[in-house]
Amino acid sequence: MQSQYWKELYQLKTHIGFIERQLEKSESIDRFLKIVLAIASSSSIGAWAIWNEYSWVWAGIIAFSQVITEITPFLPYTRHFYHIKAELNHTHHYFMSLKS
Numbered sequence: 619m620q621s622q623y624w625k626e627l628y629q630l631k632t633h634i635g636f637i638e639r640q641l642e643k644s645e646s647i648d649r650f651l652k653i654v655l656a657i658a659s660s661s662s663i664g665a666w667a668i669w670n671e672y673s674w675v676w677a678g679i680i681a682f683s684q685v686i687t688e689i690t691p692f693l694p695y696t697r698h699f700y701h702i703k704a705e706l707n708h709t710h711h712y713f714m715s716l717k718s
Contacts, residue, residue, distance in 0.1 A: 623716075630713050637706045644699060651690065659683040 659680055666676035 627713070627716055630709065630716065634706065634709050634713060637702060637709065641699075641702045641706060644702065648690075648699075651686070655683045655687055 662676040662679040662683070666673055666680075669676075
């Protein structure tokens with residue numbers, strides 16, 4: 619019985635670690651995407667002011683970054699943020715109750 623308890627506790631801790639890694643991965647993807655979009659948008663505005671003859675290029679980059687910004691909440695990794703955090707919180711509380 620005790621070995622089963624420790625086995626379950628170990629599996630639960632492993633599950634918590636996996637969920638934490640998935641959350642970190644999703645958050646880093648989201649952060650990277652936001653940084654790239656901010657740089658693309660702001661640098662295109664600056665480039666548009668300097669090189670007017672290529673205004674269609676800068677306008678296209680700005681439009682593309684705005685479209686990506688708008689669809690970001692609907693991408694799979696962002697939809698899972700809430701669910702992953704809730705699952706992690708629930709699992710962590712369960713682990714703590716088993717541990718004590």
